[in-house]
Amino acid sequence: MAQASHNEHLAKLASQVAQVPTEPGCYLWKNASGDVLYVGKAKNLRARMRQYVQLSDERPMVPRLMAATDSFDYVVVGSEHEALVLERNLIAQYRPPFNVDLKDDKSYPFIAITESDVFPAIKYTREHHRKGTRYFGPYTDARAARETIDTLRKVVPICLATCAEWKRAKRMLDRDPTQAAIANMVLAEKCRPCFDYHVGRGPGVCAGMIDTVEYARHVAQVERFLEGHRSQIVGELTEQMQQAAADLDFERAGRIKGRLERIQALDDKQQVVLPSAVNLDAIGFYREETISCACVFVVREGRTIRSVEFILDKGLDVGAEELAEGFLKRYYDETSDVPAEVDLDCELADAAVIAEWLTEKRGHAVHLHRPQRGEKRHLLDMAATNARHALVRYMVRTGYADDRTNQALLELESALALEGPPLRIECFDISTLHGHFTVASMVVFTNGRADKSQYRRFKIQTPLTEANDFVSMSEVLGRRYAPDRMADERFGKRPDLIVVDGGKPQLTAAVNQLQELGLDIPVCGLAKSDEEIFVTWDEAPVVLPSGSPSLYLIKQVRDESHRFAITFHRELRGKAMTVSVLDDVPGVGPKRKRLLMRHFGSLKRLRAASEEEIAATEGISEMVAHAIWQALHESQDF
The missing domain is CATH 3.30.420 (Nucleotidyltransferase; domain 5)
Structure with missing residues (x-):
């Protein structure tokens, strides 16, 4: 009934989409409350939106999006490029839950240059971008951003936007823009130098020590530094140092040399990752x-x-x-x-x-x-x-993993109609090779996490001539949940949920076995193909939402049980192949076995050898070689 209603809903949306133009633009899927769920762009709006309502878009989130969608809007633009810009603006405006966005809804730090000021200053900020200010970043490490500013001001002196003297000078120049032309004279008369000027990190704007032309050069160097173009700065500073030395201004030349050394120190810390100077x-x-x-x-x-x-x-x-x-x-x-x-x-x-x-x-x-x-x-x-x-x-x-695990357990409780969250989950898987070396694994997840101390593995004892998951699952559950095992503390407490790897046959085997034992434990089967969960109380399988914590957890449980089972199966099979086959051959004892392995290097090479090649091994007669060759080739069926 629910599926029929959903199909009817999609058909209604499809009829509306058929009226959408075929021009470039952006589309907005909305829920019944009018909230925007997803924003996308398209070269052809109608064709792109039709992929959603027809579920021909294979992205996992599309079915969930369409199930939550009640209506849509669209905006037509002139080109794909315009659609891209509009899409970004709409996403920033609505923050739709189905669009990719940053997990932390916070503003990241930037380094900014107040370019619109007469004497631009540098600052650390999280503000929204303002006109007249250039931003570098974002940075995700606030300390690294602050350290960058501190190091940069040692290389190229520039005013700090938090400096009280710079703020005073800015207010004065903002009140009367005509004073900008004679800023040096006005500042020299009315202001005093700040502390940063005395320690070489400020150029002395606050006391008229530098004119606007020279200060603009400092700002340009700072911006190139933040852009990563340090070779230009090195060249400019080297030229200034040489000129200062030529003018016998050795104090200024020494200061510039110190700045060059700081740049060199920065470069020494950074790994050259590419041989060419690429950006x-x-x-x-x-x-x-x-x-x-x-x-x-x-x-x-x-x-x-x-x-x-x-x-x-x-x-x-x-x-x-x-x-x-x-x-x-x-x-x-x-x-x-x-x-x-x-x-x-x-x-x-x-x-x-x-x-x-x-x-x-x-x-x-x-x-x-x-x-x-x-x-x-x-x-x-x-x-x-x-x-x-x-x-x-x-x-x-x-604590994201813990929150997600708790959510997964609560989702499983609701989806599988359990009496409480499945704090202890036991999952079983069968591994076999045409009925040979059949084993079963039991993995345990406690509070949503693998509890490897509780893992158990079983050799299936029922004689099998072919793979039979029904019989194998019945046996392993019968052994695990037998009264003596249920009373054995080494097997832990009674599970809240049993998961069997497989569909209806495996689930039926599990239910029948538990009924024979008189146990009432919730059990479900997880099919590999469509990740459908088969339950005892409904003919239709339960389908957990794609990407949900519950689906992730139950798939993790199933995959772990499969890994554990197949590891045990390979271990048994390998042991049988490398030990039992030769041990059962008359006339082959430990000494001859060592000689054969030393001569051929592996069982695979020994099996590929002819009788004559085996007989050529030291200490192996023709009769023993024939017996070995025959035993090895008979064992290939296993």
Whole structure:
């Protein structure tokens, strides 16, 4: 009934989408309350929106989005580029839950230059971008941003926006702009030098020690420094030092030399990651189920001048391309530092449109690149590694994993109609090879986490001539939940939920066995193909929402049981192949076995050998060689 209603709802949306124009623009899916759920852009609005209502878009989030959608809006624009800009503005305005965004809804720190002032100052800020101020960043480490300002002012003296004397001078010049022309004289008469001037970090604006032309050179050097173009600064300072020395102004030459040494010290700390002086951003991602991290390596003139990490509110629940594209739009919308090249580990469908947007923002050509090998590939891998570590730190710091686990247990309680959260889950899986070496695994998750001390493995004792999960599952549950095992403290307490790996047959075997034992324990089966959960109280399987904590947890339980079972199966099979086959051959004892292994090196090579080659082994007769060859080839069926 619910499915029929959902289909009817999609059909209604489809009829409305049929009236949408085929021009470029942005579309907004909304819920019944009118809240925007998702914002997207399209070259052809009707064709793109039709993919949603027909569920032909294979992204996992689309079915959930359409189930929550009640209506839509759209805005027609003139080109894909305009659609991209509008999309970013709409996402910033509405913050739709289905769009990729930063996990922490906070403003990140920037370093800003107040360019509209007569004497621009530098400042650390989290403010929204203001007209007349140039911003560098964002930074995710506030301390690193402050240290950058401190180091920079030692290299190029510039006023600090928090300086009381600079503020006094600014107020005076703002009150009467005509005084800007004679600013030095006015400031020298009415103001006094600040502390920073005396320690060499301020140029003396507050006391008329520097004119606007010379100060503008300082500001330009600061901006180039923050852009990563340090070679230009080194060249300018070197020329100034040489000129000061030629003018016998050795005190000034010494001060400039100290600034050059500070730049050199900075370069010594930074690894040269690329042989050429390229300017690029390498962006690596690491994704968990519903959370991820992006790490940006900012490379200027071949050197990594900083790395920044951002936690994103989407993970494996969206595609890699969508995650990367969403981050690019958010990050470069906020930063003015756009490089000539952006390196990613995936190809974007809208790469040309995004490159056009970035080119317009930068004023020079920008292209997106996916390096396959070499230094750039290595740098991209390093960025992904740093993203993984940053995400782990975030999850530990915030307790994200614990919150997610608690949510998963509560979701399973509701979806599977349990009496309480399944604090102890036991999952069983069968592994066999055509009925031979059949084993079963039991893994235990306590409070949503793997409890390896409680894992158990079983050899199936029922004789089988072919794979029979029904019989095998019945046996292992009968042994695990027999009265003596239930009373054995080594097996732990009674589970809150039993999960069997498989569909209806495995679930039926489990239910029948528990009924024979007189036990009433909730049990479900998890099919591998569609991640459907089969339950005892409904013919239709339970489908957990894609990307939900509950689905992630139960898949983790199932995959762990499969890993544990197949490891045991391979162990038994390998042991049987390498030990039992030769041990059962008449005339082959430990000594001859060692000779054979030393001669052939492995059982695989021994099995591939002919009788003559086996007989050529020292100490092996033709009759024994024939027996060995025959035993090995008969064992291949297993």
